[in-house]
Amino acid sequence: xxxxxxxxxxxxxxxxxxxxxxxxxxxxxxxxxxxxxxxxxxxxxxxxxxxxxxxxxxxxxxxxxxxxxxxxxxxxxxxxxxxxxxxxxxxxxxxxxxxxxxxxxxxxxxxxxxxxxxxxxxxxxxxxxxxxxxxxxxxxxxxxxxxxxxxxxxxxxxxxxxxxxxxxxxxxxxxxxxxxxxxxxxxxxxxxxxxxxxxxxxxx
Numbered sequence: 001x002x003x004x005x006x007x008x009x010x011x012x013x014x015x016x017x018x019x020x021x022x023x024x025x026x027x028x029x030x031x032x033x034x035x036x037x038x039x040x041x042x043x044x045x046x047x048x049x050x051x052x053x054x055x056x057x058x059x060x061x062x063x064x065x066x067x068x069x070x071x072x073x074x075x076x077x078x079x080x081x082x083x084x085x086x087x088x089x090x091x092x093x094x095x096x097x098x099x100x101x102x103x104x105x106x107x108x109x110x111x112x113x114x115x116x117x118x119x120x121x122x123x124x125x126x127x128x129x130x131x132x133x134x135x136x137x138x139x140x141x142x143x144x145x146x147x148x149x150x151x152x153x154x155x156x157x158x159x160x161x162x163x164x165x166x167x168x169x170x171x172x173x174x175x176x177x178x179x180x181x182x183x184x185x186x187x188x189x190x191x192x193x194x195x196x197x198x199x200x201x202x203x204x
Contacts (some may be wrong), residue, residue: 004147005098012102020101023083027097030054041087044069051084057164057172060132066160067177075164075175080104083173092182094148110144111156122161126174133162142183153184 009017030051031041039046045064052059052075067073072092075084082100085093093100095108106116118138125134136158145151159177166172 005096005102008102009098019081020098023081023101024097026055027051027084042069044071044073044086044088048073048084048086052164055083056166058166059164059175060162062132063160063162063175063177066133068179070179071159072178072180073175074105075173076105077173078171080106084175088180092152092154092180094145094150094152094185099148108146110146112141115139115141115143119158122176123174126161126163127171133160135160143180144186149188151186152182153186154180155183156180 009020012020033054034041034047034050037050039050041047045067048059048067049064057075070088071086072088073084073086074082074089077083081104085097085100090097100108111119115138122134122136122138125131138158140155140157142153143156144153157179159179161174161176163171164173164175
């Protein structure tokens with residue numbers, strides 16, 4: 001976390017602060033427990049299965065048949081707050097884990113409006129459909145981080161969306177899988193410094 005995340009955290013009400021702290025603790029714990037079980041954090045399928053089990057979530061088995069090593073995987077609760085991110089996500093992302101827990105996904109990234117509309121449509125399909133997995137035909141596009149430092153620019157290619165369950169017929173979240181690569185970094189403009197000679201003064 002950083003000063004910005006601390007300031008944002010301070011603006012939340014007590015219940016949301018507790019939720020963020022709990023999610024940070026849970027993610028830290030599952031990473032530690034994965035290490036104890038000799039599950040490598042880069043082992044996409046094993047790490048995902050382990051983490052979801054620790055979170056009390058289940059993904060349809062068909063999801064694992066379509067995952068590739070290095071896929072960017074994001075899992076969100078029904079409040080659209082990220083609860084799981086694969087190591088590939090962290091390797092690309094310039095946000096802190098606190099950032100992604102404090103903000104809804106649509107406040108973190110800038111995309112073409114047509115793409116945002118498509119993403120929202122797929123989320124609704126997942127929530128309303130009985131399908132185990134919904135392949136994407138979202139156009140390949142560039143996505144930019146909105147307030148990280150620096151702001152990463154990525155080429156994104158969505159693969160599919162899928163529901164997450166807390167139990168039979170009990171949807172508890174959504175996951176999406178995409179492939180992405182960094183295509184640029186945006187840094188703040190440098191501050192131009194100048195100076196002026198001090199006015200001369202006679203010393204008597």
